Amino acid sequence: MTAPRASLPTPAHDSRSWGEIGLEKRHSNERRIGILLIAASAVSILTTVGIVAVLVFESIGFFAEVSVWEFLTGTRWTPLFESKSFGVLPLLMGSLLVASGAALVALPIGLASAIYLSEYAQDGVRRVLKPVLEVLAGIPTVVYGYFALLYVTPLLRTVWPNADIFNAASACIVMGIMIVPLVSSLSEDAMSAVPRSLREGAYALGATRFEVATRTVVPAALSGIIASFLLAISRAIGETMIVTIAAGATPQMTLNPLRSVQTMTAYIAQTSMGELPHGTVEYRTIFAVGLTLFCVTLLVNMVSGVVLRRYREVYE
Amino acid sequence: MSEAIRNPAGPVELEARELSVLYGETRALKYVSLKIPDRQVVSFIGPSGCGKSTLLRCFNRMNDLIPGVKIEGEALFQGRNLYGTGVDAVDVRRRIGMVFQKPNPFPKSIYDNVVFGPKINGYKGDFSELVERSLRQAALWEEVKDRLEANALSLSGGQQQRLCIARALAVEPEVLLMDEPASALDPIATQKIEDLIYDLKQDYTVVIVTHSMQQAARVSDHTAFLYMGEVVEYGPTNELFTNPREERTEAYITGRFG
Known part of the structure; x- marks a missing residue:
């Protein structure tokens, strides 16, 4: 088909010169939009700065009365008792115990699901399964908490009858399940990003599907997988509801998951709901613990940032 | 038509019998029959989408990896149907190696790339000896012998492709399939790959897909010649290029289409 080019309508020449379109107005509009967008992002930045400032400010008040050394090395946490002790280690240990237990549950299950989704599942199955798995992340944590207390704990106590009613293990298991989607979804993203040509290269050498997954895809996606692990761990350290409901309120130095413990988050939740007089040292413990919690999660996030950069695989 | 397919005499290594590949409803390869002789180089040429890569990938069952693909007919290796019952694709690929269009070394060290295949295949011998032998076969040893622990991705494109050849040879296959192995390389690197192919046919049957007719003429x-999923003509390389029997072959090799 030969289009009659000559008959195409030629565009009428624009008689306006460039300056007349309203350069002035457009520029001032652009400026206004720019300011609006900066303001929007400033809200979150300023809030963060504000929170950190309050944490630091109140903590300074706390450390005026309690030495940093006592706080960081003391092994008893009894700020609300007659004989006051302000050693944060029991709370820190509780947090780390619960977080590592949750990681122990979530990392293998999450990685296995990611391998299944990325390497084994057919397209249709993956399209259905991935969102379903992500729904797990949308369940309110308070529901998880009661699930832990009312279903998982009795189950644990049939196996270990001497386990405490409130115990770390129950919180670990349920929190682990809660963060599985975080691990599986992000790991699956990292694994799907591994180029098809690498998989083909491995298949062509006689690798089985499992060998392709474990020896080619997982190593190539390692930085993303580790980042997903660290993100999940930092989420577990910060998680509050499950541990408040199921893990107990007994700050103690123990590595036994069947015992009742208290995490930093649970302490803050429990204490801030109490009726502590404003400005007392007991009241300020909340901020000191909050600052510690902030530092720990910040550390984990920074480590994950470094890992992401250092182990970033360039595929081609 | 039958005289356009001139199967070589002598022992047959690979054979396609009425072989078809269907992607869904589309028949990408249509009832192809041809024989590939032992320890010689055969090239498949033809315009893009003619089915030459598809045919190549039938011989190590790489097409199996594509969802919704269906294979009809037979692809035989040493007289045995690769798609027969009881034949495992993993075993097939251990005996029939493949090199791809774009160099695809694993993001690991040069050494680890070479030992990848032998390791998963349970090789029991001396790995460093195997690495040296494979790299020498791929004419890469002299260039990398002092930096076997370096990441394979630090190599140039041509070196990467020779590493991929070394990696494939380390599994000690009987056949080497090459899917446009030099199309992403510069002329000097291409020359090296072509020299290598010439050496490899002492020990291996080599099947190469290429879009370069000059390359086919040089190495095979x-x-x-494939067109629209069919083998239009097949024969000794010099005959096919100097005296094509099919009009479409002549049209393609003289550059009238494709």
Whole structure:
């Protein structure tokens, strides 16, 4: 088909010169939009700065009365008792115990699901399964908490009858399940990003599907997988509801998951709901613990940032 | 038509019998029959989408990896149907190696790339000896012998491709399939790959897909011209290029289409 080019309508020449379109107005509009967008992002930045400032400010008040050394090395946490002790280690240990237990549950299950989704599942199955798995992340944590207390704990106590009613293990298991989607979804993203040509290269050498997954895809996606692990761990350290409901309120130095413990988050939740007089040292413990919690999660996030950069695989 | 397919005499290594590949409803390869002789180089040429890569990938069952693909007919290796019952694709690929269009070394060290295949295949011998032998076969040893622990991705494109060849040879296959192995390389690297192919046919049957007719003419003993999923003509390379029997072959090799 030969289009009659000559008959195409030629565009009428624009008689306006460039300056007349309203350069002035457009520029001032652009400026206004720019300011609006900066303001929007400033809200979150300023809030963060504000929170950190309050944490630091109140903590300074706390450390005026309690030495940093006592706080960081003391092994008893009894700020609300007659004989006051302000050693944060029991709370820190509780947090780390619960977080590592949750990681122990979530990392293998999450990685296995990611391998299944990325390497084994057919397209249709993956399209259905991935969102379903992500729904797990949308369940309110308070529901998880009661699930832990009312279903998982009795189950644990049939196996270990001497386990405490409130115990770390129950919180670990349920929190682990809660963060599985975080691990599986992000790991699956990292694994799907591994180029098809690498998989083909491995298949062509006689690798089985499992060998392709474990020896080619997982190593190539390692930085993303580790980042997903660290993100999940930092989420577990910060998680509050499950541990408040199921893990107990007994700050103690123990590595036994069947015992009742208290995490930093649970302490803050429990204490801030109490009726502590404003400005007392007991009241300020909340901020000191909050600052510690902030530092720990910040550390984990920074480590994950470094890992992401250092182990970033360039595929081609 | 039958005289356009001139199968070589002598022992047959690979054979396609009425072989078809269907992607859904589309028949990408249509009832192809040809024989590939032992320890010679055969090239498949033809315009893009003619089915030459598809045919190549039938011989190590790489097409199996594509969802919704269906294979009809037979692809035989040493007389045995690769798609027969009881034949495992993993075993097939251990005996029939493949090199791809774009160099695809694993993001690991040069050494680890070479030992990848032998390791998963349970190789029991001396790995460093195997690495040296494979790299020498791929004409890469002299360039990398002092930095076997370096990341394979630090190599140039041509070196990467020779590493991929070394990696494939380390599994000690009987056949080497090459899917446009030099199309992403510069002329000097291409020359090296072509020299290598010439050496490899002492020990291996080599099947190469190429879009370069000059390359097919330089490296192969026999050439098949494919068009629209069919083998239009197949015969000794010099005959096919100097005296094509099919009009479409002539049209393609003289550059009238494709």
